Amino acid sequence: MAIFGALVKKEALHILRDTRTMVITIFMPLVLLLLFGFAISTEVNDIRIAAVVEKHTCETRKILERFRVNEYFTFLGLVAPTETERLLRSGRADAVLFLRSDDANLKAQIMVDAANPTIAQTVTAYVGGVINKEEIKSPVLTYTLYNPQMKSSYNFVPGIMGMIFILICAIMTSVSIVREKENGTMNLLLVSPIRPATIILGKLVPYFLLSCVILAIMLFISYTLLGLPLSASIVNVVLLSFLYIILSLSFGLLVSTIADSQLTALIGSAVILMLPVIMLSGMIFPIDNMPVFLQGVSCIIPARWYISAMRKLMIQQLDAAYIFKEVMILTSMTIVLLVLSIRKFYSSSRK
């Protein structure tokens, strides 16, 4: 036990002395939370529109006036038909409205910069709405479940944690083990009478603790600053995160037994672990939008299940029964990874 304590202490000192890395591991999640929560948005709330009017009538004036006063629009004024292309190409306008009246019938046409189709569709819908203002009043009342302001930044907490734990547990651990291999200090430990299991645990425990600190910070911010409703589900959130942290640690261990240099371990885990987590875990891009094949691939990414379960617990406030499937999948992944990595560690340490 004393040996184990010494090993943990050694590793912990190693982590703590590297101030810069510490600062980044603590602040990265916060900065990401801030950006995701308050900076990143797909809403369009300022549409810049110019108009080409063939013949002014009472009707056209009324329509243009509506654009002038509408808070969603910035009306750029009337332009000549020859100018429209330039305005759209340079990105100074999102759309140009053409108003033409033949035989007292007003014809409207809009030319939309469709480079970004999402914006283009929103623009089309909004412009249509403003032109036909006299239309029947909205036939639909919209409500939102679970997330009334639609903006709650704690939406992103699961995704950010899914990524950060991979970073700390998998990448930091694997690199720190491989560094000891490169320096030869690992051999020093392996030839000593300390049992290999003690050595592994001595490596893993400090990173586990570091992850717990970050978990605590993230949860604290979610429940205070971000206004996540506090409930009994916090216990489930913590337990689930422990499971995911252990899973990531076993991943790190596995990478470290395969990689022969820090460079390999880094590039390997960055490309094999990080990119898929960012692209396929549902953290940014919804999984059901993906082609079926990629949806299949996403099933083997642990972060997918963690994020989905965390969303149910944190945002929908559902109870543990609803995440049974996710927990089972994560548990079996953890067992497989642990068995694999420990067996690899033993066989490679005897070589």
Added chain:
Amino acid sequence: MKLRILKALLRKEVSLMRRNPLIPKMIIGMPLMVMLVLPLVAVLDIKNVNVAVVDNDRSVLSRQIIADIGASEVLKVSAMCNTHTESISIVEEGNADVILTIPPDYSRNIISGIVPVDVEANGVNASKAMLGARYVSESIGLTLRQWLKGQGINTVEYDMSVINIYNPTLNYRNYMIPALMVVLLIIICGFVPALNLVNEKETGTIEAMNVTPVSRMCFVLSKLIPFWIVGIFVVTVGMLIGWVVYGLFPVGNILAIYLATVLFSLVMSGLGVTIANSSSTMLQSIFVMFAFIMIFQLMSGLFTPIRSMPEWAQAITLAIPPRYFIEIMRSLYLKGTPIAELWEQYSALTIFAISFSLIAAVTYRKQS
């Protein structure tokens, strides 16, 4: 003589890169992975919105509303429920994103005036909920208008036709593909050289170089030039994939694309070397790099429009170099903007390229 040394150092870098077990695979594999997978994944136009319907009216009109929703490309009626409670549990199980509740006697009451239907969106995924609810509203609006017309009740409406220029098929992939090359360049021209340099520091070979008369400019250049070439190669592969797989070919000048590529590679490699200079271990450098990569990707307008950000965030993006590269790529690919109209973006990239390279050269020390 200087040139001869640079050539020898370059030959060394190329041999080392070739013999590295990962780098060659990465140079080939990364563009394939990013260009083939990301365009399929990074789709923010929402499809497959599942709607649970609670129909308390059960009239011709309500059945028409449901049928029209089912016929839509993006919406799907995933469940018909008898009670609202039932529909909520379907949302909790994850089988519906939006609940539509049609009140009793809806079609009878609507003749005398508008009565609203209720649409509830699952806010767990905010963007999907927003759009899903809007699609449902639009679909209902359309059904209602036609139905009211059929009943002889007129609604004022102007004809509006839409011309979508620059991307007439409204394909979101066409918007993403040109910009995705930024991901490749950030990793290959920034990340890899930084790791490579710190690796020499850690193995001690950099010491062997520092004690020779090789000038620091020469040494830093030998570290960067291979990655500029790789950057051009990677963008070429990316363009080929875009053309062959997705049928997307730049409308604008290809040379202008390469000019932007070279400038942006300079920016990233300068940043990479600067980070390497200030890091003593690989772990340190990777954490700093990672922080940059995340912030660059989120703030550059790659996945979400810069225009949708609050003003303070928009101000920050002015200092994010990939922002300019992405703007150039999208303009050249989709709009065919002449280079003269992109002078602001090109000059911003040039300024970043010069200053980052200078900082990289100045912070590289042969002496401690």
Added chain:
Amino acid sequence: MKDNEKVISVKNLTKKFGSFTAVDHISFDVGKGEIFGFLGANGAGKTTAMRMLCGLSLPSSGEGRVAGYDIIRQPEEIKRHIGYMSQKFSLYENLRVNENIRLFSIIYGMSDSSMKEASEKLYKDLRMEDMSKTLVKDLPVGWKQKLAFAVATIHRPEIVFLDEPTGGVDPLTRRRFWELIYKASSEGMTIFVTTHYLDEAEYCNRVSIMVDGRISALDSPEALKERFQVSSMDDVFRIVAKDALRVD
């Protein structure tokens, strides 16, 4: 020693890292063609002192000249006239033997013809004719060290700095390595070598013993043994370093 025979001349050289003084006012001269041993326990300041002489590290105070150039103002000039081999093996492991030789000869500005001549001599001297295409990492440690020494001297520098060159090899290989050093010395090169193997000190013309950042003794091995009335350098070192504070 006359001034024109001195290839290294150091006065009050000091290096501080914060409040820690790694090298504390050392002064010494090394003559042309000498094999100068730099002894001391780990942490005594040997490597730091050597790094200042090679222009890898800037002194906090003091002055020095190496190969006729000032170590503070002309470090790049010095680098043209010295060879260096460090305790961490300093060739590129993933380059072939011939690729390493080529790289370093070009860096030192050798022409193609003199490079060819020098590398042929190198292969012959080291008996490595059939290994030119081998990756350096696949060579045994002893070979690597001999090769590193040969590459560090390929451009016939005035001075060669060797930082614990024989770490981790068996006595026989060390012996062979010292034969290379003698050969280089007989060809007129000055050898500056740090070591903590005390038997190696016997091979040097003069040795200096560093303790806690200072030079505590400096003379030929014979003179030192005589002064302390002992029979081996081992005993000399034990007496000189007995009050050392910085020990592992």
